[in-house]
Amino acid sequence: MKRPFEIVFLSGKGGTGKTSITGAFASIAGNAVFADCDVDAADLHLILSPVIYHEELFSGGKKARIQPQKCSQCGNCIKLCRFGAIEKDKDLFIIDEYACEGCGLCLYACLSDAITIESNDSNRIYFSKTRFGEMVYGKIGIAEENSGKLVSKIRKYAKQTAAINKADFILVDGPPGIGCPVISSITGTNLVVAITEPTSSGWHDLQRLILMIRQFHTPIQVIINKYDLNPVMSTEIENNLKKMEIPVLGKIPYDEKIVHALIDGKAFPECPFLNEITNKLIIMWNNIKSKVYEPKSI
Amino acid sequence: MDFKPLYEYIQKERIPLLGSIPFKKEYAMTYSQGDILPEKNDELRDEFIRIIKKYAS
Numbered sequence: 037m038k039r040p041f042e043i044v045f046l047s048g049k050g051g052t053g054k055t056s057i058t059g060a061f062a063s064i065a066g067n068a069v070f071a072d073c074d075v076d077a078a079d080l081h082l083i084l085s086p087v088i089y090h091e092e093l094f095s096g097g098k099k100a101r102i103q104p105q106k107c108s109q110c111g112n113c114i115k116l117c118r119f120g121a122i123e124k125d126k127d128l129f130i131i132d133e134y135a136c137e138g139c140g141l142c143l144y145a146c147l148s149d150a151i152t153i154e155s156n157d158s159n160r161i162y163f164s165k166t167r168f169g170e171m172v173y174g175k176i177g178i179a180e181e182n183s184g185k186l187v188s189k190i191r192k193y194a195k196q197t198a199a200i201n202k203a204d205f206i207l208v209d210g211p212p213g214i215g216c217p218v219i220s221s222i223t224g225t226n227l228v229v230a231i232t233e234p235t236s237s238g239w240h241d242l243q244r245l246i247l248m249i250r251q252f253h254t255p256i257q258v259i260i261n262k263y264d265l266n267p268v269m270s271t272e273i274e275n276n277l278k279k280m281e282i283p284v285l286g287k288i289p290y291d292e293k294i295v296h297a298l299i300d301g302k303a304f305p306e307c308p309f310l311n312e313i314t315n316k317l318i319i320m321w322n323n324i325k326s327k328v329y330e331p332k333s334i
Numbered sequence: 335m336d337f338k339p340l341y342e343y344i345q346k347e348r349i350p351l352l353g354s355i356p357f358k359k360e361y362a363m364t365y366s367q368g369d370i371l372p373e374k375n376d377e378l379r380d381e382f383i384r385i386i387k388k389y390a391s
Contacts, residue, residue, distance in 0.1 A: 235366040265359070266366035292359060299337055 040198040042206040042225040048241030050212035052233045053261040058209040059083035060317050062168045063303035068205035071194035072173035073187045073221040080209045082301050086164030086171050094174065094189060095155035096182040098138035100131050106150035113142035134178060159186060161193065170197050184216035214248045222249060228256045229285060234269035257283050262290040286320040288313055353385040
């Protein structure tokens, strides 16, 4: 069976337009499945307004729990916890869930077996339908770790969903930065579309991203968003990318009207006032479609 | 920018509004050049000074 072509949208820097552009491509991609892998701040659903049909728990990190009826209040745990995660409130010893790293030291230090280490259950994975196709996304609880693990799970489910729906594409909205969840959203994908902007930080963070992606030998294409904010810088970025042999997929102008699409929760192509940008995006999408990348084996 | 849910939310949660910065292409251009906004724009400098004063008081 033909494997769907998996494209991940990344940027390095936050705020360059990753999610808006992923949402826009989602609306014109045709037979595709979407995955929001920016699990620390999942936002794609704001544009795609999914209807959830299945929800799953994702156990992330572990946390200590104290059973008050067993606790002898010896205070060992408070003394030893390096994260200051245990507090005494009157006669009760309480774990601060956000501060606890789940290291388990208190478990061994407890004289009365009152402490257990449990998997937390504040992370969720959602299976949903949107007006453009099916979407899998996740939400990580506050101060939870393991977002990289959650990303790989979401991608796995997106692939299964794509197989069931015989989808041609998987569009992945990736997280910002170059850390664990980003690496987790790149491995084994067919193409990275990096969204940048002509700012010092946009270019700086893109270079770091490119260095990282090259470790995976995944093909990269770049979209320069808001290119007309700083045409000199845009040209500089283009020239530098040329030297690096990285193609520029397209350039999108800065348009104050975009903000209305964002406030209304609409994809750009759904807004008649963004026709000019939509036409550019269609050209870019056709360009992506016309190129065949062999799936990378790891 | 008039995005009501935001204002309603901070009011409900009793989070003080320190100041507000308008959405302007001009600011985005300043930022893209690596310039510091209050240095290039008087209106914004006044707003930042107002915010600092609120902190100081």
